[in-house]
Every structure is written in C-alpha cells, then in structure tokens.
Amino acid sequence: MHSQGLITRRVFSFVFKRGGVDGTVIFGEFSKDQIRGRVHYVPLVHSSPTVTSWIVQVESITCEDGTSLVDNFSALLDTGSSRSYLPRILVDRLFSGVWAITSANGDIPCSAREEMPKLIVNLHRFHLSWLPKQYIVQLDTGLCQPGIQAIDPSVPVEAVLGLSFLRHSITVFDADSLRVGFAGIV
Incomplete structure (x- = not known):
C-alpha cells in the first residue's frame, strides 16, 4: 500500500x-x-528496515500489590493468537491456587476471577493494566478458561502477547519508526 502511494507511512x-x-x-x-x-511507544527489539516480526521488551509483569511474577523478557505481539503465551514461572505463580480447581480440559469456575490479581505489564517507561476479566475468558458454557498459558519451550521466542492482551488497548504498529504504540480505547 505504501509503495503504491495509498498510505503516506508504513503504519x-x-x-x-x-x-x-x-x-x-x-x-x-x-x-x-x-x-x-496519548500513544505510548515501545521500540522493537530486533530492528531492521523490513519488519518481519513485532517483538518488544517487557520489563516486568507484576501483580497490583507489587509482587513480581517475571522480569525482563521479549514478547512477540501476535494478533493471530487468541491467547497469550508467557514464561512458565509467571503462569505457575499466577494460577497456583486456581489449578487445583480446573477440569480436565482446563475450564475453571468464573468465580476464580474474583480471586485473581490485576496484572501490571511494564513496557519501556509506562505500564498497561491487565484485569482478571481480560485474561480469564468466559465461555459459552458458563465456565471460564485462562487466556494465558505457559509458552512451549520449543517456540523460538520467550513469550507471545496475543489477543487476550492486545484487544484491551489500541495497538499501533509503526514500521517506519520501528516501534509499537499502545493507547486507550475510546
């Protein structure tokens, strides 16, 4: 589109x-x-003139009370993944009490959301809040499932932030400036 003159910037x-x-x-x-x-921008980790993947550095993910779940990892932003795949240590710490009440297929009672903390995702001098109702998704069955899973160790990135994370803010992919921006939804 940019090379055809249909847009002025590769955004x-x-x-x-x-x-x-x-x-x-x-x-x-x-x-x-x-x-x-305003839009808060985060630089891409792997910068090249031809952007093939959108990877940013996550400084930390903490609970609202300040408890650290995981620090310093890179995450691929993926609008094609419905879930987010995060380091196992974060998933184990976050859901340690909830896993005891899961069904064989991973469903949990939606009341478990009330016990879960708000997460703070710290990115390049600003943070985004991630509420339990956003990372634990209600199914048509009336049960819920986590929108977060541990990343498979064979995947070549440390984490994937999918739609369970991205759909709660506006995400601006700026290939010209090699960055990604986040802003609040109107």
Missing part, C-alpha cells in the same frame, strides 16, 4: 471497541478521535 493499527469483541484495522495514519490519551 497500521488494531482498534478494538470496549470489551475487545469488535474492532477495525486502520492502514496508514490513525485519527486522534479513535484513541484516548
């Missing part, structure tokens, strides 16, 4: 509506009426 954005169910992809510049507040 695309995923804009989800509140609740993360419906959304839009914008190619080129976004308008300020589509975002709340």
Whole structure:
C-alpha cells in the first residue's frame, strides 16, 4: 500500500471497541478521535528496515500489590493468537491456587476471577493494566478458561502477547519508526 502511494507511512493499527469483541484495522495514519490519551511507544527489539516480526521488551509483569511474577523478557505481539503465551514461572505463580480447581480440559469456575490479581505489564517507561476479566475468558458454557498459558519451550521466542492482551488497548504498529504504540480505547 505504501509503495503504491495509498498510505503516506508504513503504519497500521488494531482498534478494538470496549470489551475487545469488535474492532477495525486502520492502514496508514490513525485519527486522534479513535484513541484516548496519548500513544505510548515501545521500540522493537530486533530492528531492521523490513519488519518481519513485532517483538518488544517487557520489563516486568507484576501483580497490583507489587509482587513480581517475571522480569525482563521479549514478547512477540501476535494478533493471530487468541491467547497469550508467557514464561512458565509467571503462569505457575499466577494460577497456583486456581489449578487445583480446573477440569480436565482446563475450564475453571468464573468465580476464580474474583480471586485473581490485576496484572501490571511494564513496557519501556509506562505500564498497561491487565484485569482478571481480560485474561480469564468466559465461555459459552458458563465456565471460564485462562487466556494465558505457559509458552512451549520449543517456540523460538520467550513469550507471545496475543489477543487476550492486545484487544484491551489500541495497538499501533509503526514500521517506519520501528516501534509499537499502545493507547486507550475510546
């Protein structure tokens, strides 16, 4: 699109509506009426003029009370993954009490969300909140499933932040400036 002159910058954005169910992809510049507040940008870890993967450095993920779950890892941002795949140590620490009440297929009672902490994802001098109702997803059956799983050790990245994370903010993929931005949903 850029080489054809249809857009002036190599930028695309995923804009989800509140609740993360419906959304839009914008190619080129976004308008300020589509975002709340300012866009916070994070540099890509592996920068090259031809962006083939969107990997950012996560400084830490902590619980709201300050308890550290995991520090300093790189994460692939993947709009094609419905779940997020994080380091096993984080998953084990976060869900240690919940796993005792899971069914064979991983379903948990939705009441478990009330016991789970708000997570703080720290990225390059700013943070995003990740609420239990966002990382534990209610199914049509009335049960819930975690939208977070431990990453398979054979995967060549340390973590994948999928839609369970990305659909709760606007994500701006800026290939011209080799960065990714996050902003609040209008």
